[in-house]
Amino acid sequence: MKKTLVISLVAMLTIMSMVLVGCKAAGALTIPIGVNAELTGDIPAVGASCQNAALMAAKEVNDAGGLDIGGKKYTIKLFIEDNGGKADQSASVTQKLISQDNVVAVIGPNASRYAIPASEIAESSKVMMISPWSTNPKLTIDSKTGQSKEYVFRACFTDSFQGQVVAKFAMDKLGAKKVAVLYDVASDYNKGIAEVFKATFESLGGQVVAFETYTTGDKDFSGQLTKIKQFSPDVIFLPNYYNEVPLQIQQAHRLGITATFLGSDSWGSEELIKLAGKEVEGDYFSTHYAPDIATPAAKTFINAYKTAYGSVPDDVAALTYDSFGLLFGALKAAGKVDRQAVRDALASIPHYEGVTGTLQFKEGSGDPIKSAVILQIKDGKFAYYATANP
């Protein structure tokens, strides 16, 4: 009896979902776009920002009457799926968006460890994918041939570029001779930038006095920081996420460390200041865009995001918005809602003015040529300090 109940419940859910999935908006011309976001799992904040920006971008276009392609007006229909913070779900979600929802392109995932399996699916299905935030160089390269993947793009710069930018900044602008690094050994992003930084800084003649690690989820860094204190570095590089950095800086200050702190684009959320308060005053980090020297278009975006969601957009949100902008531009240039045409159009965009700066895709590559900016935290706000060009 109870077994029948369970089986009929499961059957009912199956039928329900198939009906829901099969339903398509009848009538109006629509462009289906897929969003693969980390809504649950280990980085829900990233997924939330991505989802917010995606919804906003689609809403803006739809409220203006739709996207004008080849003379006809199309409404944007978003398919937002949660990859649950798991690599296998990320792959199956991408496949679902491509085969079942028939999207014209996929935006996301954001973290490299979820973006890479998704990119394999996108590449083999010949559907365009733009990752807003993934910085691992391996994302866009087919490791067997060494050539770029054809269908995988990103809206941000790569770890190798950023690591060099920060190292040069530390040496030239901050005049640092001894630098310590504290990074997450279990996360490819942190480790990647840390290693590029170390290599660049040492090649410029500097000395990396400490190269300490912790594991994702750790909150207590007193052991590592006590060790770092012994070497009295001028600058401490923390290429870690904005929810870990406040703890690291606080504990360092508690131990009496007075060095300047340096960060990477993972600091790029206003949450950092909310979480760290005055502790992070005067420190620097590299990121994609500066809110105070923003172009008018960027300012409009920031204000619209603030009105809709009550907080200043972080770099994930800004990059997602730009990814959509790129996609819309490519659709318009292609003149039709066709996967291959859109991909070709995107690869040949000469110049794109986005919220996060100017973007242009290198010949035959999914990586954009893009500048980075160095920001300083001054008076509790992000303030533009310098630009670093590739």
Add this chain to the structure above:
Amino acid sequence: MKIPKVKTEEESKARSVVWYLRDRWEAMADSRLILPMLLVLGFGLSFAIPQFNLVNPYIQIIIMYIGINIILATSLNIVNGYMGEFSVGHAGFMAVGAYVSSLLTLYVFPRSLVFLFFPLGVIAGGVVAALVSLIVAIPSFKTRGDYLAIITLAFNFIVKSIIENIDAIGGPRGIVGIDKLTTMPSVFFWTVLSLWVIRNFIHSNYGRGVLSIREDEVASRLMSVNTRQVKFLAFALSSFFAGVAGALFAHLLQFISPRVFDVLKSTDILVMVYLGGIGSIAGSILGATVYTALLEILRPLGMFRMVLMPLLLVFLMLYRPRGIMGLRELRWFVPIQDLKFVKRWRRKKEIADANSAS
């Protein structure tokens, strides 16, 4: 079968139809040809589906995930279900199999013939995982229950930590660009093979030893069951198939990193085993299928999906603590002698009950 009370003419006719259908079903199901027929059908389908795209590629991937999860759940069931232990580190063995097989197919095997060597890679992954499991098995001899949980948990963390520190195999960045060698026929083949081997193991003498250890370890030792050897074998077999599943998984996802094989993955496998039913192969199949499918089916719920799933799990545990199948087994998986024995025993019991009633 209960004999219902007959009330009216129509009712008696309706009930006799039901009996007739039940009889026909019993006769058909008793035929030992059903399982081989289903296997042939399944094998044919596993070629037809990708070839003719009978279902869309998304569902194909899900089916392959279900196959891999079945292998994982059934292999864990040997140690957790049949032997009654509490091993929590299954993803660690999966990681070993995944990494070994990926390294072999990427660097050792000749590139052009790599799809021929794939089965060898899978077996190698399983073998290394089994060897590694012996390291875990040794401390487990002295401990039981919750202490074994710690050992296997620690093992899971250790494997993850070791892989993260070896940059030569990618460290935390993992291995990218693994060939997509897992296809539906290969998943089907390995799933059937593992189920067949595990089922034969369980119904063999060693399997009896495993069951006796669960019931009472001291007594079984007194009955001259070599508990050490049986435990070794059970662990090794369980880890072998975990390694196999890991290898298949790596060549499907084309990317592996230590984070994929963390405690959460072990927890997932654990849930699949206990959901479906401990000590039952059909239970593991059911648990793996229901868990994987339900996670996908509940997608329209968005973020509520992950709130609802654990709640459903809790309710299921409250109403069926031993899992959906409990300790029962599907008759097609039980060898013919055991089945005949059970039937004879049941008939004797019925006769005895009827005699004592009259």
Add this chain to the structure above:
Amino acid sequence: MYVIQQLINVLQLGSVYALIALGYTMVYGIIRLINFAHGDLFMVGAFISFVVAAYLKLPFIPTLLISIVAVAMLGVSIERLAYKPLRQAPRVSAVITALGVGLFLENLILLFYPYPRPVPTLLPKIVWNLGGISISFLQVLIIGLSLFLMLILDLIVRRTMVGMAMRAISWNKTIVPLMGVSVDKIISITFALGTGLGAVAGVMYSQAFPVIDPYMGILIGWQAFICAVVGGIGNIRGAMLGGYILAAVQIMVVAFLPSTYRDFVAFTLLLVILTFRPYGILGKPQAEKV
């Protein structure tokens, strides 16, 4: 100097681990259940203190008390709803249920707070400098409060009637009701105490590391579980010992070896300890009746 500074770090981290490990060990001692939702109750304690401090703007002591009471009530209700019906079932079903409850709590809080939240500082930020070693008031409070609570718990278990009932139930559950003691009531009290301690750990932890997110309980939960087992699960003093041992291993490895080896060394050491003392350091082998 360096070593002493690291030792203070060990005491602080160890106290937090010990408080959480105590919760695990108390529940295990009485109903043989590994409450995997305990780490998430610790997280809930931290979040409740955040909500109370940020929105109601209450000072430290009322926040702490409200958090303890709320989490204790939550713990007791979980026990009544999810664990009590499974007392006769195989132990593993209760463990899976505990896992499910934990997942449920994590994802529920996630719905409300996907972004990590800052916890308002409720304690004065005084740092003392004694000859090159810095100790903060917060560190002293954590260590002091934990030791105080552990002492009280030890007293309760050894000197009160309730404690005696708890110990009796852990030895032989069937006889106790025959002696006129309500098993349900004692189990509820145990849960309340254990989860209350977890709440204290959550509040103190979130003051020391003021960034909270829904998944903060998972890693700490598993680590505290390991502490409890290494010390001898079911043994209160063992849990305290285990907490400090794990903290010592983790911090000392980082202090003297490349910090990437931390997890590897810590867990290998654990395995070694368990190989030589399979029931934990202070654990007693549970006699199996043949």
